[in-house]
Amino acid sequence: MKLTVVGGGSTYTPELIDGFARLRDTLPVEELVLVDPAPERLELVGGLARRIFAKQGHPGKIVTTFDLDAGVEGADAVLLQLRVGGQAAREQDETWPLECGCVGQETTGAGGLAKALRTVPVVLDIAERVRRTNPDAWIIDFTNPVGIVTRALLQAGHKAVGLCNVAIGFQRKFAGLLGVTPNDVHLDHVGLNHLTWETGVRLGGPEGENVLPKLLGEHGDDIAADLSLPRVLLDRLGVVPSYYLRYFYAHDEVVRELRTKPSRASQVAEMERELLKMYADPALDEKPALLAKRGGAYYSEAAVDLAAALLGGGGSPYQVVNTYNKGTLPFLPDDAVIEVQAAIGAKGPTPLPVAEVDPLYAGLMANVTAYEDLALEAALRGGRDRVFRALLSHPLIGQYEYAEALTDQLIAHNREHLAWA
Incomplete structure (x- = not known):
């Protein structure tokens, strides 16, 4: 089995490598290819990846390349985890919307739209090259904004599934609170990417006992603290929202916070500098503890589980993914x-x-x-008016003066990534 990771030079890749090594019985990878246009990062990450495989006794081969076509040739699955513009672009996504009093975040609001506009054309080009080389390969998208990117891939006819780590994070959290294994926990997880609610927590499978009321009753304070939302809100809702719902339920509070502290992008950039220094150490043969603060917890387990199930090698029978609605939610x-x-x-x-x-x-x-409909139209066809329409439709913006100002800011900060600008 051959797997390819596009964006393999990410500092987060060792988390994925560790998962492939530990879970090799679930997903027996013979060749793992890391593709990235940044050769220096790729060399450091690739070296650590090989040492992790060697330490854990994984027999698979790890190949690094900046040649996308060669990297995806013959792959059974291609994982996308790229960031167009790097942390510098993310820094801008998280800051300029604050000038209008709107939340600055890389996957929702104006910053999320900017990321979608930069990302969708690049991902579609990659997917076309995968299809030319190996039309049977699955594309697993972890690149944000996952919902919009996955829709772009599916709309273009690709074999694609979107993946996010929010659900598996809740699964692990709830399992710990309940004193059971993660496999015992089945979530009634519903929504859009980064806009989801846990409406039930069942033991043993889709038909199991719903213990969500017990969880909220006994552990509501702990869960609320993780979400930075008041316990009383969770009690009134009777469900557990994802932490991204805080941008909607406490928007103005979040804006005030973001204006008074360093951006997440600047924090991650500093972590990345430290991680790359660590990766350069030839004695390092495991993922460092610092990586846990980088984000994307449990991504490796979710990616292995999904790839194994798609490729017929095992994996959990039920998993939370991003895919076409097809009547599942009749109001969409x-x-x-x-x-x-x-x-x-x-x-x-x-x-x-x-x-x-x-x-x-x-x-x-x-x-x-x-909003995602309009965002995808703007990403595919470009044009200032389409950007404005998408921003005006977003529930975190919704006022024409804000939409006008944010449109100008978005284009100014992303011109190098927008072919039409």
Whole structure:
């Protein structure tokens, strides 16, 4: 089995490598190719990756290359984890929206749209080259904004599935609180990427006992603290929102916080500098503890599980993924990309039935789906007016003066990445 990671020079790649090494019985990788246009980073990450495989006794071969076509040739699955513009672009996504009093974040609001505009054309070009080289390969997208990027891939006819680590993080958290194994926990997880709610927590599978009321009753303070939301809100909702819902439920509070502390991008950039120094040490043969602060917890487990199920080698029968709606949520179009539990097999994901969704969540999902429609149109076709329309439609913006100003800022800060600008 051959797997290719596009964006393999990321400082987070050793987390993925560690997962491949530990879970080799689930996903027996014979060749792992790391593709990245930055040769110095790729050399450091690739060296550590080989040492991790060697230490854990993994027999697979690790290849590094900046040649995308060679890297994806013959791959059974291609994982996308790229960041167009790097941390410098992320720094801008997180700062200039604050000038208008809007949240600065790399996957939602104006910053999220900027990232989508930079990313979608690049990902589609990569996917076309994968299809020319190996049309049977699965594309697993971990590149944000996952919902918009996955929809672009599916709309273009690619064999693609979107992956996020929010659900597996909740699964691990709840399992610890309940004193059970993660495999015992099945989430009733519903929404769009980075706009999701846990409406049930079941033991043993989709038909198991719903212990969410018990979790909230006994551990509500702990869960609320993790989300930086008040316990009373969780009690009133009766569900557990993802931490990204804080940008919606406490928008102005978040803006005030973001204006008074260093951006997440600057913190990550500093971590990356430290990590690369560590990776250069030829004695290092395991992922360093600092990597846990980099973000993307449990990504490796989720990626291995999904790839194994798609490629017929095992994996959990039910997993949370991003895929076409196809009637699962009747208030959204069939071609909307939703994030829900799905049965995973060689033919791809099949969403499980979802109970009727409370209008409180359905309304916000419908609004953000409409924004994602307009965002994808702007990413594919370009043009100032399309950018404005997408920004105006976003529930975190919604005022024409803000949308006008943010449109000008977005284009000014991203001109080098926008072919039409």
